[in-house]
Amino acid sequence: MNYQHPSSKFTMPTEQLASREATAERSKKLAPDCAGSNFFEMDHNLQALLLQYIDGALLDHIRPHLDSLGELCGNELHDLADASERHPPVLRQRDRYGRDDETVEYHPAYQRMEEIAYARYGIHAMSYRPGVLGWPTKLPPIVKYVFQYIFSQTEFGLMCPVNIAGSSSELIRRYGSDEVRTRFVDRMLSQDMNQLYRAAQFMTEKAGGSDVGAAELVAARDGENWRLWGEKWFCSNVSGDVVVVLARPEGAQAGGKGLGLFAMPKHLADGTRNAYRVVRIKDKLGSKSMASGEVRLEGAVAYQLGDLNRGLKQMLEMVNSSRVSHLARAAGMMRRCLNEALVATRNRNAFGKSVIDHPLMRRQLLKLMVPTEQALSALLFTASVSANEDQPDAQKILRIMTPICKYRACRDNVTVATGSMEARGGNGYIEDWPNAKLVRDAHLGVLWDGTSNINALDAIHRSIKKEQAHLVLQQDLETRLKRAEGLPGQFRTRLENGVRQAFAFAAEVAAEPDNERFCRLAAGQLYHAVTMVLLAEEGLRAAATGGDARRLLLARFVLEHRLQNNAPLNIASLKWEEAAIDLLLDDGPISLDRATTLLVA
Structure with a gap:
């Protein structure tokens, strides 16, 4: 692409050099960016390599979708990502009646980006259930990652919750009870925005970031389920509807071997809010469009996933x-x-x-x-x-x-x-x-x-x-x-x-x-x-x-x-x-x- 104006000089009376026309003429000397381009079409290296890595019939099927996403990335999605960056999510602790609600409000541009990722392309679901993009079986992982590769050229932050959705649903499918799987998995992989359960993962605590085994969040038995007490320090997609979380059951040994894996819903079965509070939204250097927050858990109901002494190992499967x-x-x-x-x-x-x-x-x-x-x-x-x-x-x-x-x-x-x-x-x-x-x-x-x-x-x-x-x-x-x-x-x-x-x-x-x-x-x-x-x-x-x-x-x-x-x-x-x-x-x-x-x- 070459947008350089053919002439770098222009002639104009001195008194007009500060005019709007003169300013516009000088602006032609500035180089453009990639806005307006089709990011898939211009990626000749990717197109050539897909012929080597993806079966011909499958590639023929997904190519129009890759092309349309590439067009969106250089145009509508480009503008949406810019607006989302300039208008990050806001935490409203209470509603107008003074009721504690901790609602995270997203700019309409971010919500539209979600529609593109979840509803139109089903990036979160394509390798976990059949039927996405009209393909009769689950799409192979490489297809999902190619879509993420193109999408990330315009918007990085949203790809975190999109990827979490698939991996979290798989953890629940593998280790959740029949009741828990029935309640959550299908909706976590839905492309209907009115049915979709957005996923989140709360792992990091003040006591340990990379050292996950130092986690202090406590899980206390409450009948068939558990209640979680403590804090989580970095919570990606903090407004998620279903949260996968590591916690230490009461009496469990120290270190990673003592951690259990749990699924924690934002809302209980009767529609009431679960007992955890979003304390604040992190003021991050980047990825501003996606809400990362701090959470205080005050006896939040959670459901056990798998063996209590294998929580960290199960999490690491993803x-x-x-x-x-x-x-x-x-x-x-x-x-x-x-x-x-x-x-x-x-x-x-x-x-x-x-x-x-x-x-x-x-x-x-x-x-x-x-x-x-x-x-x-x-x-x-x-x-x-x-x-x-x-x-x-x-x-x-x-x-x-x-x-x-x-x-x-x-x-x-x-x-x-x-x-x-x-x-x-x-x-x-x-x-x-x-x-x-x-x-x-x-x-x-x-x-x-x-x-x-x-x-x-x-x-x-x-x-x-x-x-x-x-x-x-x-x-x-x-x-x-x-x-x-x-x-x-x-x-x-x-x-x-x-x-x-x-x-x-x-x-x-x-x-x-x-x-x-x-x-x-x-x-x-x-x-x-x-x-x-x-x-x-x-x-x-x-x-x-x-x-x-x-x-x-x-x-x-x-x-x-x-x-x-x-x-x-x-x-x-x-x-x-x-x-x-x-x-x-x-x-x-x-x-x-x-x-x-x-x-x-």
């Missing part, structure tokens, strides 16, 4: 879904940030030429592109594996992929969002433009569902040391490289060595507790090794059918600048990059011959 959702959101936001940077630099002139034509800016744009494409490959691969999570090998791969992706992709999102803001310049720092919101929301991704440290520790100390999950993943990558026909032998060897070194280092870090300080480095190396192989394989597959081989070049950038990050500092060794950057910043397809030549240049 951690894969949650982490892949975070990966989808990070990948989508990075795509938006990259697109914003490209539009800004293609349509802004400086020092006599377009900003994108300056060599240093071209290199910086590649530093935004590489992690963006890594995240997309990681998302589609991990989401595909999710469809087979009942199989042992898939379980192992998910066990290690989800924490390393949550760690690295969410951190990359912060860097890419910041780089995109810088590419736009001063306007990127102004709330009239999309970059400020993207930067704020990116920072939340590294906090939700475990910080960077928590995810890195989970990947190295648990999935590798305790469960040996890395062995299955490494074997999978090595198999992919062996069958990669058309890959130059010299480059294949470099990829194989990169994989071997990354996994050996991670295993070495996992072997000794004293190596904990290297967990983040090891987790990042694993992420880069995986995405490097995926990019190479995807590039070869595309080229085999006459498509674009650009992902092969991206694989080399990952190898040399992210996995090894020790390329020799001499110009001759970096000469190949100039030609590669020119090809990657052009929208035209890259031939296999051209790509493979540069792989060994």
